[in-house]
Amino acid sequence: MNKHFRSNCPISSALDIIGDKWSLLIIRDMMFPGKKTYSEFSNSSEKIATxxxxxRLSMLEELGIINKGKEEGNxxxxxxxxxxxxxxxxxxxLEIAQWSDNNLNDHLKDSAKPFVNKFKSNKDEFAKNMYLFFENRKR
Amino acid sequence: MNKHFRSNCPISSALDIIGDKWSLLIIRDMMFPGKKTYSEFSNSSEKIATxxxxxRLSMLEELGIINKGKEEGNxxxxxxxxxxxxxxxxxxxLEIAQWSDNNLNDHLKDSAKPFVNKFKSNKDEFAKNMYLFFENRKR
DNA sequence: ATTATTACTTGCGTTTTGAAAGTTATTGCA
DNA sequence: TGCAATAACTTTCAAAACGCAAGTAATAAT
Incomplete structure (x- = not known):
């Protein structure tokens, strides 16, 4: 148990990594709109400071959650x-999105609803399809 | 969308509430070892400052995630x-615990493993049983 | 009556965050 | 070829959050 981790509890250890207000939002942006560059992340509606x-990007890279690379010719x-x-x-x-949909309903945008409902109806299949989508997304 | 929330995204809004290193640990302690008093939380292995x-307790109460009360006679x-x-x-x-079990395996305690494995084998049933357990836990 | 427990609050130094401006290396365009 | 725009940061500095230690007030136990 190195210096990053407060204890050897799985939940605590995960929170040592993703337990902040920004990391999961960067990952959300990579997953759903398929963002992949610094300036795309910089333009999120939550306005993260540069x-x-x-x-966060270096930390996530160091922890093996994201990779950093170049495209040829750029x-x-x-x-x-x-x-x-x-x-x-x-x-x-996805579980976070569902919880929000159930419990913070008053102020959320409606455009996420069909998405969350689809997830609720069959979680495993929905996740499997999302993974396929990640693979096939054009670069 | 009031001052608490950075945007109307479900994920962002949830993180505005539980996106920190401590809130979910308090909730973990209420769920699994069934802690319910200030001093019990204070004794967690992650050593939260008083x-x-x-x-956090007042914030979680204000947000409607926990209740604060007394037992009669005390x-x-x-x-x-x-x-x-x-x-x-x-x-x-539970998904956080599973992710840790899959990805941070090197430093975690083993005692959580059977728990996580049971969850993996049938998530819906496992969650349902946990909810029943919450209801029936003696006060 | 005294001590211990419970649930805090306060003070204060350290760390993290956030807004804004500055820097460096490409790249696109005239 | 030169110049402006873009991409990805870095720096600065004030403000907020954190974290340790000590203190306090109410209740409960002895």
Whole structure:
């Protein structure tokens, strides 16, 4: 149990990594709108500060949740992508979305509803399809 | 969309509430070992500072995730309990535990493994049984 | 009556966050 | 070829949150 982790509890240890207000939002943006560059993350509707974005991206990379690379022919733009470890955060994010849909209903946008309802109706299949979608998304 | 929330995204809004290193740990302690008093929370293996604990408990109460009450015959000890909204955080916590079990395996304690495996084998039934357990836990 | 317990609150130094501006290296365009 | 725009940061600095230690008030136990 190294210095990152408060205890050897699975829940506590996960929260040591993703237990903040920004990490899962970056991952959400990678999963659903398929964002992959610094400036795309920077333009999220939650307006993350650039220094925080920068530190979160390095942290997530260091922890093996995302990869950082380039596309050939472009030396400027960094391409961030989810590792397997990162992709497996999907069920957590989906359960969070469902909880919000059930419990914070008053102020949420409606456009997420069909999405959440589909997830509710068959969670396993929905997740499986999302994983396929991740694989087939054009780069 | 009031001042608490950065956007009207379900995931972002949930993280505005539970997106920190402590809230879900308090809720974990209420769910699994069935903790219900200030001093019990204070003794968790992650050693939360008393001022943080105090502020999280009021925040969670204000947000309708926990209730604060007394038991008859004891004017000293406050009893905290999960509301329905709070209990429904269970699936999120279970998915977090599963993710850790799959991805942080190296440093976790083994005692959680049978628990996580049981969840993996049939998530819906496992969650349903946990909800029943919450109801029947002696006070 | 005294001590212990419970649930805090306060003070204060440290760390993290957040807004804004600045920097460096490409890249697109005239 | 030169210049503006873009991408990805880094720096600065004030404000907020955190975390440790100590203190307090009410109740309960001895």
């Amino acid at each position: 220094n925080i974005l920068s530190s 030396k400027k733009t960094n391409i961030y992508s989810l590792t397997q470890k990162g992709k497996e955060l999907l069920p957590i994010i | 001022n943080i604990l105090s502020s 004017k000293k000890t406050n009893i905290y309990s999960l509301t329905q909204k709070g209990k429904e955080l269970l699936p999120i916590i």
